[in-house]
Amino acid sequence: MAASSGTTALQLALRAYGVGRGDQVVLPTFTNIATCLAVVYEGATPIVIDSERRTWNMDVDQVERVITPQTKAIMPVHIYGHPVDMDPLMALADQHELLVIEDAAEAHGAEYKGKRVGALKDGGCFSFYANKVITTGEGGMFLTNDSDVAERARTLRDLGFLKEQRFLHRDLGFNFRMSNVAAAIGVGQLSQIDAILESKIKVAARYSALLGDVEGITLPVEEPWAKNVYWMYSILVEDSFGVDRNELMSKLQAAGIQTRTFFIGMHAQPAFHDIGLFVSQECPVADEIASRGLYLPSAMDLTDDEIEYVCDSIKLIQASGRKAR
Numbered sequence: 001m002a003a004s005s006g007t008t009a010l011q012l013a014l015r016a017y018g019v020g021r022g023d024q025v026v027l028p029t030f031t032n033i034a035t036c037l038a039v040v041y042e043g044a045t046p047i048v049i050d051s052e053r054r055t056w057n058m059d060v061d062q063v064e065r066v067i068t069p070q071t072k073a074i075m076p077v078h079i080y081g082h083p084v085d086m087d088p089l090m091a092l093a094d095q096h097e098l099l100v101i102e103d104a105a106e107a108h109g110a111e112y113k114g115k116r117v118g119a120l121k122d123g124g125c126f127s128f129y130a131n132k133v134i135t136t137g138e139g140g141m142f143l144t145n146d147s148d149v150a151e152r153a154r155t156l157r158d159l160g161f162l163k164e165q166r167f168l169h170r171d172l173g174f175n176f177r178m179s180n181v182a183a184a185i186g187v188g189q190l191s192q193i194d195a196i197l198e199s200k201i202k203v204a205a206r207y208s209a210l211l212g213d214v215e216g217i218t219l220p221v222e223e224p225w226a227k228n229v230y231w232m233y234s235i236l237v238e239d240s241f242g243v244d245r246n247e248l249m250s251k252l253q254a255a256g257i258q259t260r261t262f263f264i265g266m267h268a269q270p271a272f273h274d275i276g277l278f279v280s281q282e283c284p285v286a287d288e289i290a291s292r293g294l295y296l297p298s299a300m301d302l303t304d305d306e307i308e309y310v311c312d313s314i315k316l317i318q319a320s321g322r323k324a325r
């Protein structure tokens with residue numbers, strides 16, 4: 001069902017599934033803060049997991065050891081459009097009777113073993129924020145196959161209004177409704193999603209072809225079981241590139257090319273430290289990719305010439321950086 005944002009969709013999912021105070025929710029440290037905030041807003045305790053270096057997703061191998069009797073749900077996040085390796089995660093969830101609620105906010109149309117993400121297990125959430133694969137300006141969506149959960153979420157989204165009796169409220173609901181204007185935009189966006197995904201994948205392929213042989217640039221991967229939709233075309237700047245990430249970024253800016261750094265892990269956020277969360281937790285892989293990562297212009301209507309200009313600029317900056325040394 002539609003919601004007012006990706007964040008509120010996540011919050012609805014947790015509330016409708018009864019995840020809250022006293023419960024622990026496992027999620028990646030490397031994500032948009034919204035994933036973690038939704039857990040905190042619902043009074044549950046977020047437990048964050050370090051990343052794996054290849055896909056930048058949650059390291060699924062590290063999940064089992066944090067599971068306790070209080071663990072209620074796992075929230076995998078398909079980072080930058082690449083799906084999480086879901087089979088081992090879903091097996092673990094079955095074994096420990098945990099919910100799996102996917103945060104697919106960056107991965108509309110991405111596939112895990114031929115199935116679209118967001119509908120692989122109990123629940124899935126999407127964002128339609130302005131910079132997402134498809135957008136309604138602000139908006140989101142929560143998917144579930146459980147009709148009772150869906151009914152509860154619909155009620156909660158609409159201030160707890162009940163179908164059977166008007167102005168009687170059994171739940172402390174929210175106003176998380178999507179406006180009809182936003183929904184109309186969403187319908188239009190959805191009708192173009194195949195072309196949008198195709199363009200994003202084409203932009204990524206062009207970047208990868210031109211940057212593939214640049215020493216010290218690690219390209220985004222697509223695992224054999226995955227369809228990556230490359231929400232943002234993201235690279236890591238390794239030491240062997242010869243110019244560090246921040247310097248590359250400012251020189252690209254001087255060439256008229258705007259880039260963005262990667263997420264900073266939740267374990268490193270003062271806002272969470274202030275409420276006693278993750279205070280001395282270490283997530284070395286997330287820290288490393290946060291310090292090396294950069295996303296390049298990723299608009300679906302970038303021309304081949306524009307992509308070539310970005311890649312040539314990266315190569316020039318490397319060459320002049322090396323000469324200077």
Ligand SMILES: *Cc1c(COP(=O)(O)O)cnc(C)c1O
Binds near residue numbers: 008103105128129
């Ligand atoms: C964008 C995003 C969200 C939040 O979506 P909003 O619509 O901005 O609330 C949640 N999770 C991830 C992974 C995101 O990228």
